[in-house]
């Protein structure tokens with residue numbers, strides 16, 4: 224976004240990532256910014272954007288606010304952000320549209336009409352949002368639980384991993400990771416849609432894609448040969464059993480006094496009796512079965528030392544090199560997640576006989592899943608705390624968890640392993656207040672915080688529910704690992 228605008232002669236003041244609201248506003252004021260832009264990658268950013276918009280209103284700002292980034296949407300901007308700030312709040316889908324939007328907002332003749340159209344569109348989106356909420360009622364939590372994934376535990380023997388606890392891989396040799404790269408998302412970073420390698424045949428951008436790929440290979444070779452990025456990983460297995468929609472993780476085979484609990488959320492959509500309403504806890508043997516099941520966890524990063532490399536490009540005003548570096552680091556992080564998962568399946572026993580091609584790996588044609596906190600199957604980012612405590616991720620892999628549960632270095636991935644052959648990815652989707660209240664009690668977290676973290680999943684407006692006299696709760700912070 225910054226590069227595209229800068230190429231069109233706008234001065235862009237890039238404050239970087241995870242910048243507090245007061246610094247954004249202070250800089251905007253001091254530098255006389257004409258427009259403020261916010262970018263959001265993961266859910267916690269959405270709430271932060273609402274906060275920044277309200278702060279801008281409170282401080283009497285009059286400049287337009289632009290919203291973008293992977294996790295944002297037109298609907299969220301209209302429903303949650305725009306109502307808090309008077310001047311235009313505009314969602315920009317991708318960077319290529321930013322120039323058009325900015326030039327209209329800057330033009331005295333065009334601004335009025337553009338802002339009016341944007342306001343009309345957002346009013347329509349708000350009405351739609353309101354109508355959709357009352358359209359299709361969700362199942363009660365009790366009924367959704369009854370429709371849980373059917374697994375025949377009586378005839379199942381959980382595989383036993385060759386070790387329990389955490390194992391550290393430091394450093395992970397990058398040459399071992401490169402073959403696991405899925406290249407298709409690399410092109411999406413450059414706004415080129417398509418699947419690798421077919422993308423090279425695209426009549427419109429095939430040639431450009433090939434050029435980009437060749438540049439990427441050259442830089443990747445240097446990164447690997449000269450060890451310009453340092454990759455670290457940690458993974459492990461823990462005795463675990465499901466207790467309702469929670470997964471208790473135990474310190475040892477005595478399976479007493481849980482070390483921590485993974486709280487999972489259940490789908491509540493009415494999909495008919497045939498289709499299950501799933502929660503990740505469905506895939507771990509319930510405690511009452513007496514089965515000795517396990518939960519796996521991992522955290523990987525390829526981002527150590529990236530600053531040194533980025534500084535070099537930035538010093539040379541080489542934006543292309545800097546974006547390429549970040550894109551490659553992201554690819555390496557995802558590839559590490561794939562590589563370490565393969566190792567974990569071997570350690571867990573059931574992956575020893577696997578013979579999978581690169582394509583099979585990308586299509587996830589293996590047993591088990593590795594949902595990451597923040598992905599649709601476990602949308603609560605705060606569950607990363609448990610994962611970080613179990614694996615001591617800060618110390619073992621050097622990945623820091625920020626207060627909004629983002630990971631630093633940015634090119635990091637963390638998640639859980641489930642080994643059951645019926646384990647599948649799914650999207651929790653919208654959930655009702657009965658589940659949120661139950662979840663909040665299980666987590667020992669106050670209702671308002673839970674509602675904030677799960678905002679995109681709520682099928683109700685917390686303020687309205689509260690005004691209607693709904694049940695509240697006292698704040699009680701959760702200790703993920705006791």
Ligand code: B12
Pocket residue numbers: 224259260261262263264265266267289290291292293294315316317318319321408411412413414553554556557595596597598599628629630631632633634635636637638
């Ligand atoms: C690449 C990627 C990653 C990379 C790197 C992320 C990074 N750069 O920091 C890696 C592999 C490391 C990663 C990790 C994670 N990811 Co990820 N990731 C993605 C993915 C596939 C693409 C995002 C991306 O970079 N796209 C390319 C860029 C160029 O596009 P963009 O961000 O949308 O930006 C464009 C526009 O939005 C616009 N724009 C952006 N900002 C702004 C700002 C303004 C002002 C304007 C006008 C425009 C604008 O311009 C850009 C160019 O066109 C998305 C899924 C998706 N398809 O979007 C998931 C996604 C963002 N990730 C997700 C998650 C959950 C995670 C993890 C938390 C998972 C985990 N537990 O490990 C971690 C978090 C990492 C961290 N550091 O904390 C979720 C977020 C969901 C949520 N609601 O929170 C997503 C949406 C996937 C999903 N479907 O669930 N991820």
